[in-house]
Amino acid sequence: IDAVIPLEHRNLWKKYAIGEFQTKEEFQGEFVRHVETTLARSLYNCDELAAYQAASQAIRDRLIVAWNKTQQKHTLRDPKRIYYLSLEFLMGRAMDNAMLNLNVKQLTGDGVSGFGFRLEDLIEKEPDAALGNGGLGRLAACFIDSLSTLNYPGWGYGLRYQYGIFKQKIIDGYQVEQPDYWLTFDNAWEIPRTEIAIDVMFYGYTRKFTDDEGKVHRIWEGGDLVQAVPYDFPVPGYGTENVNNLRLWSSKPNREFDFAKFNEGAYDQSVAEQQQAETISAVLYPNDNFYLGKELRLKQQYFWVAASLSDIVRRFKKSRRPWIEFSDQIAIQLNDTHPTLAVVELQRILVDREGLDWDEAWEIVTSTFGYTNHTVLPEALEKWQVDLIGNLLPRHLEIIYDINLYFLQDVEKRFPGDHDLLSRVSIIEESNPRQVRMAYLAIIGSHKVNGVAELHSELIKTTIFKDFVKIYNEDKFTNVTNGITPRRWLHQANPKLSKLIAEKLGGYDFLNNLGLLKGLEKYANDKTFHKEWLEIKRANKARLAALIKSQSGVEVDTNALFDIQVKRIHEYKRQQMNIFSVIYRYLQLKAASPEERKKFQKRVSIFGGKSAPGYYMAKTIIKLINAVGAVVNNDAEIGDLLKVVFIEDYNVSKAEIITPASDISHHISTAGTEASGTSNMKFVLNGGLIIGTVDGANIEITREIGENNIFLFGHLAEDVEDLRHSHRFGHTELNPDLQKVFDVIESGLFGDANIYSNLLNSIGNHGSDYYLVSDDFASFLNAQQQVDKAYADQDAWAQKSITAVANMGFFSSDRAINEYAENIWQIEPVPLDN
Ligand code: GL9
Known part of the structure; x- marks a missing residue:
């Protein structure tokens, strides 16, 4: 409450609120101010890079004003929101897109040419935000463009990799990879939110305890903490004031230095261990349509999922609604199986932390999630080794076993004696080593499963997910054909x-x-x-x-x-x-x-x-x-x-x-x-x-x-x-x-x-x-x-x-997003204020 400016002071505030530049001259004023203060340069050392940075700062200011308005409006109206969880957002450059969407390209071009720059050259100075491999990541980028353009209240959640997809050199006809360190210079298109960092735990153990009413609980404790710091990327819509948010998490060492682990004389080693936390969000895995069972990748997935869910749940709790209304307020889309641990994490939050009954919690979970499948290639399907999950996330593994148990009991009831079916659909593959089939967990934890084109959606029903069509009703499986943003x-x-x-x-x-x-x-x-x-x-x-x-x-x-x-x-x-x-x-x-x-x-x-x-x-x-x-x-x-x-x-x-x-x-x-x-x-x-x-x-x-x-x-x-x-x-x-x-x-x-x-x-x-x-x-x-x-x-x-x-x-990805909104998310656009 003490963070709010009292009523009697608000007029003064409004008098000084940032205006949006409307003319070439106003843009030029902003441009010079940013060169001189934000960049601490002058007219004697403003090169093309500095000019790009100053221009992007000026445009960013405008974006942020609209972004704030949008977020305030959404907080006030509290509509149902969609959260799009994707490990990849292949955004490319932001400046040209922002100018076109805000309709200030002409004015910006005229403005910079007044100082002797060509806008095309400045645009070229921006590095691509290449936080994706290919089609799947670019689809996520088109989708958030459409969410903003169509005035849907929707956020993307992802990881802020320090290294995007590698740069390819061709040497002697061969591909050679070079690191893509895209954050060398200040990035005007992101807003760090260090004040809302979230702690994420790994490893540790689970413990049983009985509460005052004699109820038995299991809790997870004793693990290592890593901090998740959000960076917000405003996503402007076209022809609308609406600016949604893409929130990308960056890993940092935990605030509290772990003195228990700190042996005297091993200070440097201790700090080095802490620094390890930063490697979690350091690099995008460069595989397309291919699964690699690396522990660091599993860490990335949980880190991102835990931070995002904690954020979503915190926002929901602010509204003081009962838990039963969770899925009336929130839809979460799983872009491929990469975020499937979210199903388990939400169940854990509801049962272990908020004290809900298993069944009540599970109902909330399954009505919240939707899962999109993007491939039938067997080598691309994620299967994590049971031991790897058990070590990194011991409580989650227990919950996965329980989800599987209840699911198989249901199947057994409906198809008595079909043991083949049970082993075919079990989340746990009884191979050596045993593995968790993430796609099955995603299907069981969601209310809708979709493919991305008609043929593909038919194929998943008749091949890889055939048994699940028999178990659930056919209309759990649907199609949303992909689209692209025409902007x-x-x-x-x-x-x-x-x-x-x-x-x-x-x-x-x-x-x-x-x-x-x-x-x-x-x-x-x-x-x-x-x-x-x-x-x-x-x-x-x-x-x-x-x-x-x-x-x-x-x-x-x-x-x-x-x-x-x-x-x-x-x-x-x-x-x-x-x-x-x-x-x-x-x-x-x-x-x-x-x-x-x-x-x-x-x-x-x-x-x-x-x-x-x-x-x-x-x-x-x-x-x-x-x-x-x-x-x-x-x-x-x-x-x-x-x-x-x-x-x-x-x-x-x-x-x-x-x-x-x-x-x-x-x-x-x-x-x-x-x-x-x-x-x-x-x-x-x-x-x-x-x-x-x-x-x-x-x-x-x-x-x-x-x-x-x-x-x-x-x-x-x-x-x-x-x-x-x-x-x-x-x-x-x-x-x-x-x-x-x-x-x-x-x-x-x-x-x-x-x-x-x-x-x-x-x-x-x-x-x-x-x-x-x-x-x-x-x-x-x-x-x-x-x-x-x-x-x-x-x-x-x-x-x-x-x-x-x-x-x-x-x-158009607008058509695709409208289909998701209507058939899977049940969300409505939030109309503009007039
Ligand atoms: C992909 C499919 O291979 C593409 O055909 C599809 O258009 C996109 C988006 O739905 O998804 N699935 C997949 O794993 N990738 C795709 O491009 N690969 C990555 O980009 C990681």
Whole structure:
């Protein structure tokens, strides 16, 4: 109470409350003040970096004013809130996004140019917040953008890694990892909240005790404490005052020095032990779609979950509502199984700390959580060793056993005598060593489970979670197809196209209502519009060509078809199949006469993406792509007919340049393996067509834009199992065209053939060809031919491109968030004050 300014003083306060700059001049005033005071510099040493920092401070001030208003309003109205728990938020840069959302970009640009700076240069000074691996982390970033834009009261909770995803260097054709220390300079986009640090415990033991009423309890005590310090990142919505919060936790040594553990003479060692606490949030694990059972990763998960839940529960308790209303006020979404310990932690808080009965607590827990599954790949499913959990979190392991016991008792009642079923669905896998199946715990602890595209949501019901569909009712399982924010992925990344669309549709309303793009359809056959459309594509290709030239020295012709595959390097995503087809094309060009060659479509094959540091096959694929580039790009006979480029260190900021520049992009995973994909949506929204398999969101994209506007090929998900079976038992010949490609690799054309032998042997030479590269190769080459043919008719191509864009409204993350809000979270937007 004593923290509140008394009524009689509030007018004075309001007189001095920070105003929001409205004009270029006001911005300039703020800019100079920040250079001179915040940065303690002057007009004599204000370089580009300082100018970026001062401009971002000025914009941050505005954000914070709106952020405060939003949070005050939410505290006052106390609506139901959604908390999105994600171990990854792949945000990219903040400044451009903030300027566009606050509608101050023009003014800021004019303001800094008054001091001789170019806004584009300042934007480039900001390091990416690269706190994610790929699609899953970028999805979380798009989702919080939509939560703010749609005025939902929603917070993200994550970890503030000091090192984001590593920086990729290509040296001698190989990937080399370098640390991404992104916090070298002050970060204007975060607000440290040291005053609300939370203690998190690890290790220790559990003890039984009986209370005055004779009730038996178990408590957890005696462990090591680590401090969780929150850093708040304001998340502005577009076209609204609403600014939500992304709260990222950073680990610090505990405030109290542990004198019990402190032996005299071992002071330095004691301090060093304390410092260990900081390693918890030090680094993002760089694996995509792959699980690694490291203790530090488990520590990260619990640290983040415990701090977030403590924060959420504290906020709930301030409202003095009864516990029974917890899930009327709070929804928590588990982004993959990474935060599944939250289920256990909430049950522990309610039972051990707040004294609720088990059943009452469990009802609250299960009505609060929802779980999103993002992959069916078996190597990606988290299973923690029982002993690891028991040592680090002894009380949680007991609770997991109890959850399992009650669950299995229920199942036994409903399916008496089905012991196979019991062992199949048990949270504990009775393997050696025993393991906790986190996905099962997430399903049992949630009221809804969703996949991320239609096919994927069907597949989880019929394969990995089949038994749970039988146990629960079918409508516990649902689908929410992924989406992307059109603010970043159209307006910010492709300002020219956004402007052209706005001219045709009479304004920028489509950025809040992407379905309005439908209005473009009537221009699909308009030849003058085709020209404008293709001209913008050309300009975007020139922008990418400049990036390629500056990075790799390769000059590419913007008249060529730009063919792009950028995403994490993974065998299931089949970059190997793509580069094999490029080699095949090269062989055909070499075999052709000079006359025949002229008939070939010029192409630039562009690759980009990181491999997990320990993923040998993926690293081999990167080496092969670079080796092919080195041969092809230096072949004078081939010239501009074919270029092969690997863009180093693919990240969000580069994606903003690459995506608008594509004519065709590859989304060619083995059917049934890519849960959704989201870059497929980004490319099509920017007028690029796609070549893809019948997988993930490609299927829904086809349904929306029409099958004439996409190049589909390959076997269907339903065929995959039989094909794999036939590889194991039958004798399968390698596709003859693929054999030619293997022969030339083995001849040493791309360097020592031994480098590639494991890659080739996993496919041919009685390899299992688990990802069906050979099975799909013929239809892949055929689809490539269709692409060439279609591209030759530029008007027909423009028509496809425009029609596709016009029908992409469904893939806005606003639509996805509205579906979550209605079907899973039961939350409503909080209207703006007027
Ligand atoms: C992923 C899927 O592989 C993608 O197909 C999907 O689009 C995204 C978002 O739902 O989720 N699952 C997954 O584990 N990753 C994905 O990208 N990987 C990471 O980014 C860690």
